[in-house]
Amino acid sequence: MGMKTQGTEEATxxxxxxxxxFQSNGIRYNSPVAQVVLVGLVCFCCPGMFNALSGMxxxxxxxHTVANNANTALYTTFAVFGILGGGIYNVLGSHLTLFAxxxxxxxxxxxxxxxxxxxxxxxxxIAGAILGVGAGLLWAGQGAIMTSYPPSGRKxxxxxxxxxxxxFGGVIGGLVPFVLNYHRTSPSxxxxxxxxxxxxxxxxxxxxxxxxxxxxxVREDGSRLELVKYSNPSKEAKEILKLFLNWKMLMIxxxxxxxxxxxxxxxxxxxxxxxxxxxxxxxxxxxxxxxMFGSVGIGCLLDxxxxxxRTRGFVGVGIVAIMAAAVWAGGLAKQLxxxxxxxxxxxxxxxxxxxxxxxxxxxxxxxxxxxFQSLCYxxxxxxxxxxxxxxxxxxxxxxxxxxxxxxxxxVDAHKTPLLYQLMINWSLITISYPLLILLIALSVKDDKDExxxxxxxxxx
Numbered sequence: 001m002g003m004k005t006q007g008t009e010e011a012t013x014x015x016x017x018x019x020x021x022f023q024s025n026g027i028r029y030n031s032p033v034a035q036v037v038l039v040g041l042v043c044f045c046c047p048g049m050f051n052a053l054s055g056m057x058x059x060x061x062x063x064h065t066v067a068n069n070a071n072t073a074l075y076t077t078f079a080v081f082g083i084l085g086g087g088i089y090n091v092l093g094s095h096l097t098l099f100a101x102x103x104x105x106x107x108x109x110x111x112x113x114x115x116x117x118x119x120x121x122x123x124x125x126i127a128g129a130i131l132g133v134g135a136g137l138l139w140a141g142q143g144a145i146m147t148s149y150p151p152s153g154r155k156x157x158x159x160x161x162x163x164x165x166x167x168f169g170g171v172i173g174g175l176v177p178f179v180l181n182y183h184r185t186s187p188s189x190x191x192x193x194x195x196x197x198x199x200x201x202x203x204x205x206x207x208x209x210x211x212x213x214x215x216x217x218v219r220e221d222g223s224r225l226e227l228v229k230y231s232n233p234s235k236e237a238k239e240i241l242k243l244f245l246n247w248k249m250l251m252i253x254x255x256x257x258x259x260x261x262x263x264x265x266x267x268x269x270x271x272x273x274x275x276x277x278x279x280x281x282x283x284x285x286x287x288x289x290x291x292m293f294g295s296v297g298i299g300c301l302l303d304x305x306x307x308x309x310r311t312r313g314f315v316g317v318g319i320v321a322i323m324a325a326a327v328w329a330g331g332l333a334k335q336l337x338x339x340x341x342x343x344x345x346x347x348x349x350x351x352x353x354x355x356x357x358x359x360x361x362x363x364x365x366x367x368x369x370x371x372f373q374s375l376c377y378x379x380x381x382x383x384x385x386x387x388x389x390x391x392x393x394x395x396x397x398x399x400x401x402x403x404x405x406x407x408x409x410x411v412d413a414h415k416t417p418l419l420y421q422l423m424i425n426w427s428l429i430t431i432s433y434p435l436l437i438l439l440i441a442l443s444v445k446d447d448k449d450e451x452x453x454x455x456x457x458x459x460x
Contacts, residue, residue: 045204048169085140143394160299170288
């Protein structure tokens with residue numbers, strides 16, 4: 001079984017179950033890295049722009065209530081369809097799952113455009129619930145592709161490639177409100193900001209149609225992914241239920257729960273309370289830009305720092321834990337200076353030294369977010385290589401993550417003291433480290449196949 005590809009090649013695919021050597025110049029469209037980049041571009045346009053809007057605090061509105069309620073509805077349905085999403089992906093395949101998921105992002109942003117004129121949050125809450133369904137489908141498919149397409153020794157690198165492309169969407173998305181609202185005196189963003197986001201999201205939905213199914217992807221050594229046989233709903237329902245008794249998944253629950261819990265605090269109560277409208281947009285450029293650096297750094301560490309994959313995992317957890325302690329300690333020092341009853345004067349990016357300290361803190365929050373989530377995905381990817389299994393694992397991770405986020409947005413909606421919110425976030429992320437270390441110790445194996453006979457790593 002072979003197929004023609006771009007570039008210079010010797011042979012392609014599998015012949016009677018034997019791997020045939022494959023060589024190619026440049027990046028092939030059917031290579032794992034090209035497909036991961038395509039998924040990254042899809043997420044650049046859809047969740048990347050969503051993140052930029054959320055990072056404004058209150059979805060770009062002066063009153064955070066509508067965004068908090070919409071996000072609670074979003075993450076409630078996301079929690080359900082995140083877990084179900086892996087099974088749906090295994091039944092429907094990549095095109096239908098990803099296209100359906102991306103199509104819901106436009107509806108969500110459109111509801112805030114509607115709110116700009118009608119001041120009725122009903123549409124926003126309904127749109128949030130619809131987006132939760134779509135996001136569950138998108139992220140289950142994304143997780144399956146990102147963790148199963150790469151060879152086992154390069155999963156950290158591929159995760160960092162995806163995370164860099166994806167978060168560049170947040171960078172561009174941060175520039176949109178900064179430029180379009182530079183001279184705006186109103187505390188809410190203008191219509192053009194929402195329309196620009198909707199345009200990007202529509203493009204992202206169309207890009208999903210360019211992604212290849214797993215059985216058409218060929219690695220650089222000529223090997224293919226395992227032949228994908230689409231599953232059926234009854235089988236997937238059984239396999240999803242088994243996840244709740246899977247000790248590996250149970251050990252990753254605290255990390256998953258913590259990994260989006262801090263967004264409501266960071267977006268609404270750091271960026272949203274400390275800075276004016278245009279500066280919040282500028283800050284998001286650097287928050288999501290920091291994620292690009294964080295994902296590349298931790299990805300290289302997890303793939304190249306030590307010969308032993310398990311050792312790389314231990315070191316990765318240790319570095320992220322140290323980084324988190326430093327960043328949240330800095331956040332505590334700043335949080336002690338203001339509260340909901342004692343709000344600070346809003347800062348502008350032209351305020352010099354007064355601006356730099358809070359800005360650096362927000363930048364480091366973004367850096368830490370990417371390092372922590374990339375680490376979690378690396379651990380998930382190290383637990384299996386099968387696309388269907390990893391789609392379920394990724395869906396379970398996103399489902400638990402979204403359940404935590406749904407709670408977090410309501411914690412903020414109920415005006416929980418900011419110091420309490422910070423301490424809850426810091427505690428949740430700290431609890432996850434020992435369990436990640438134990439999971440790596442028990443389940444991540446040192447794959448001898450990652451190293452060639454001459455001691456050199458196998459090609460990507």
